[in-house]
Amino acid sequence: MSTVKLVRIYFKEGEKTPSHHNLMKELFHLLHDEHKIRGASVFRGVAGFGAHGVVQADDLLRLNVHLPLVLEVFDDPEIIDRVLPQLRELVPAKHIICWEAQLADS
Amino acid sequence: MSTVKLVRIYFKEGEKTPSHHNLMKELFHLLHDEHKIRGASVFRGVAGFGAHGVVQADDLLRLNVHLPLVLEVFDDPEIIDRVLPQLRELVPAKHIICWEAQLADS
Amino acid sequence: MSTVKLVRIYFKEGEKTPSHHNLMKELFHLLHDEHKIRGASVFRGVAGFGAHGVVQADDLLRLNVHLPLVLEVFDDPEIIDRVLPQLRELVPAKHIICWEAQLADS
Numbered sequence: 083m084s085t086v087k088l089v090r091i092y093f094k095e096g097e098k099t100p101s102h103h104n105l106m107k108e109l110f111h112l113l114h115d116e117h118k119i120r121g122a123s124v125f126r127g128v129a130g131f132g133a134h135g136v137v138q139a140d141d142l143l144r145l146n147v148h149l150p151l152v153l154e155v156f157d158d159p160e161i162i163d164r165v166l167p168q169l170r171e172l173v174p175a176k177h178i179i180c181w182e183a184q185l186a187d188s
Numbered sequence: 189m190s191t192v193k194l195v196r197i198y199f200k201e202g203e204k205t206p207s208h209h210n211l212m213k214e215l216f217h218l219l220h221d222e223h224k225i226r227g228a229s230v231f232r233g234v235a236g237f238g239a240h241g242v243v244q245a246d247d248l249l250r251l252n253v254h255l256p257l258v259l260e261v262f263d264d265p266e267i268i269d270r271v272l273p274q275l276r277e278l279v280p281a282k283h284i285i286c287w288e289a290q291l292a293d294s
Numbered sequence: 295m296s297t298v299k300l301v302r303i304y305f306k307e308g309e310k311t312p313s314h315h316n317l318m319k320e321l322f323h324l325l326h327d328e329h330k331i332r333g334a335s336v337f338r339g340v341a342g343f344g345a346h347g348v349v350q351a352d353d354l355l356r357l358n359v360h361l362p363l364v365l366e367v368f369d370d371p372e373i374i375d376r377v378l379p380q381l382r383e384l385v386p387a388k389h390i391i392c393w394e395a396q397l398a399d400s
Contacts, residue, residue: 086391089292092229106341114343120388121344123304123362125231125337128257129212131220132227150229151340152260154364156391166292176226178292179192179262186301186378186390195398198335231337234363235318237326238333256335258366272398282332284398285298285368 083184087162089155091169092177094148095126099172108172109153117165122155156183189290193268195261197275198283200254201232205278214278215259223271228261262289295396299374301367303381304389306360307338311384320384321365329377334367368395 097105106124113119127150129138137147156162162180169178203211212230219225233256235244243253262268268286275284309317318336325331339362341350349359368374374392381390 088391088393092227110341110343110348114348121304121342121362123339123342123364125364126340127229128232129216130227130229131216136216136220150227152229152231170292175293176291179194179289180292181194181287181289181393183391183393185388186382186392187387198333233335234338235322236333236335237322242322242326256333258335258337276398281399282397285300285395286398287300287393287395 083186085159085182086156086185087159087180088183089162089166089169089178089180091153091155091173093151093153093173094132095151096148097151105172106151106153109169112168112172113155113165116168117161119155119157119161119165122153124151124153126151189292191265191288192262192291193265193286194289195268195272195275195284195286197259197261197279199257199259199279200238201257202254203257211278212257212259215275218274218278219261219271222274223267225261225263225267225271228259230257230259232257295398297371297394298368298397299371299392300395301374301378301381301390301392303365303367303385305363305365305385306344307363308360309363317384318363318365321381324380324384325367325377328380329373331367331369331373331377334365336363336365338363 091109093105099105099108113122130150137149139147139149197215199211205211205214219228236256243255303321305317311317311320325334342362349361371394
């Protein structure tokens, strides 16, 4: 088994970068186009709370709330470590966590 | 980078606490109101199995099944360690796991 | 607290096993029926990218894309280690990762 570093980035639907671009698109551009990361997945929460209070999804109310999103990505630790400084420029402090995991590839 | 402890709590839609309150609301109350945890997100699964058999979502059948939910939260390890005993009073044994991760904040 | 091993398996809606069966069903069969794993949850992403390019869900377009799925399961490390070789026969290399976590059970 080889070691990978897994990153989870917490943000919200509709969230913008400091330069007012769509955060999810910028994350995909950085990870996919620039750094050629193998893969990434974004999951949408159905409820959550943060600095701006509690949100809870309900299919009828979906248009009114910005639900939590998490982008999850993993790759070789040295590749992830090269991306992290750029991720920090896009995402508010304390919204990116990472840890090591084992790839069950052999 | 500073160390955080990440917790994942596995439960189901509509699940109640031992005192018959809505589990998700009680978890939010404990984490948000009492312990002032920075943030938390709840994700809903589309399929799963547990002690009560296999469930699988299908938009047409959604009303008939209780899908799996996971609440994810992270904060300083000492803050999480203070909350864990209270979480264990709300959630069945073996449905809470935690591990350490690095906050990519600097 | 006791140690568990957590596994995340990344695949896509509609993905097949090498023997052309539905991958999610085969994973459930292996984990639930054969190995009596306690529980598992499958989460569906709303966006992602991989070897075949970028996908992004939109409720209106849902029928046209195969969204990312992740199956998450944890159990005693020795139980997980017995399942991993069989998981690797079903899932492409580099799509299974695992790490150790603590069960907050006592």
